[in-house]
Amino acid sequence: MSSGAPRKYPGYGSSERTQYAPYSAFDIPADLRELHGRWDVEAVAQRVRNYRYAEEWSMRILGGWVATIPELPVKTGLGKIIWDCAQSADALGERLPELRFARRPTGVALSPNPDFAKLVEAISEPEDPDLTIEKLVGIFEVLFPHLVEVYEHNIRHTDAIADAPSIELLENIVARHRRHMAWAEEVFDRLVDTAEERERREQRRRELGARLRACGGVTGDWPIEPENTVEAVRKEKST
């Protein structure tokens, strides 16, 4: 090969370069992501285990209620939501060995503290066929909105490049829960009609909401204080 011809592959000398133009890994498309998230590998694994706990128990609680809810479309609507929660829990479990948490199909779920576990138990408490409102409020108006908030915070504050698999997984789960909440909103529109029913819904929301705040939510460290955001941490580091 003559030395003047354009090379397809680099050679050993400095004159033996290829003809291809250089681009940075951030150019196409422009990559504004920054390294360093709020949590390291162990902390992400811990959070994933917390999320799995919430998704697993949502699946079981809804499963327990199907038989004791008299409204047919609520029964059938829950069937799909149960499967969604199972898939979310399963995907979270699949992420764990990738985060150096040994692969064990069961026993990976972890409550952040005993009080969150007690809250989940309180959500599961209503049994009677006339308590559909109390049942649905606990999952769809207290737990799921909280999970969506925490998952979205997690998506924004974890390392956007290194922890991208967690982000993608949480984005899917958030999309599912948003559908669930929209469905429940339609159910409430039909089921909550009288002043008394509105009060039942409100009271249940208040009670469980207070307990949720008191126990620190699904990760035990919620609500997220402003000084704990990744922006604040970065700022603190740079000064």
Add this chain to the structure above:
Amino acid sequence: MKRFIDHSELARDRRFVRQNNVLSTILADVEDNVEAVVEAIEEHAPLIENSVRGTAAEPLFERHGPGMLLVRPNEPMDPAHPAAATQLRLRLHGVFVGELQALEGAARSLWDFPDAPWEFQMNMARQCWDEARHVQTFEKLLDHVDVEPGMFPESTFLFECACSEDPAMRVAGVNRALEGLACDVFRDTIRYAEASGDETLRQAVDFVLADEITHVRFGSEWVREFTRDDPEYGQRVQDFRREVDRQFSFGGARSARKDASIPIAREDRLEAGFSPEELADLEELSARGPSSETLREALGVLRERHEARRQAG
């Protein structure tokens, strides 16, 4: 929320009434003898009458008396028969409430067995979605044949089997025996839909049947897994399934007999994990019971007695 509920605790809206589960299995224990059949039915006459009062099945009772129970399993469904429309409506309504209970049973398994293997829980969760779609499918099919949910009484026999506190027994009774029965019923309903040219019915039930084969397979696999290290326990679970299968053969109405109204869906069951030996056993145990000839005669006797009572009363 407590673990394990009774079948009487299934929540329903005000359209629904229950049928005593005893009525579903009367024929399972009767000899092939007109007298014996008549006696067994007469013995339950008040229960039968009570369960149909105020439902769409009441005219059937008016016409046949308690012998109305024999109208359905008496002969294979034939679109040309004058009773075909009623038979189809009763069957689809029975399937509809069966699907509802299958949904409730699979869902309860998630709450009742939180420590079961994760893959088991995944299978049950998937079954919840499938059964929910089946309920929705059959609610549309009921509309398709002009039936309202709750128009006929609901027997809760499927959920009764789902009440077992042992997960292996539960999936053996529900997934293998009763969803196996569902495969037989669906295969026969597809045959009926083809014969009557009802393409909507045929296609919808064909999809549901595909799901049911998957559910029976869940049952076959989990029974094997749960009982793997304990052959004696495995045998008890198998015996339980055989007893459910015997009762829900309705005295040969579901069997491989020539006069059966619901033949055994052999190919579908093989695909779902039944062994050829199990199928031979099922054919044998389901064939016991009165012949269609006996049932027809018994129906005649019961109708005469019913009319005599009407005239006397």
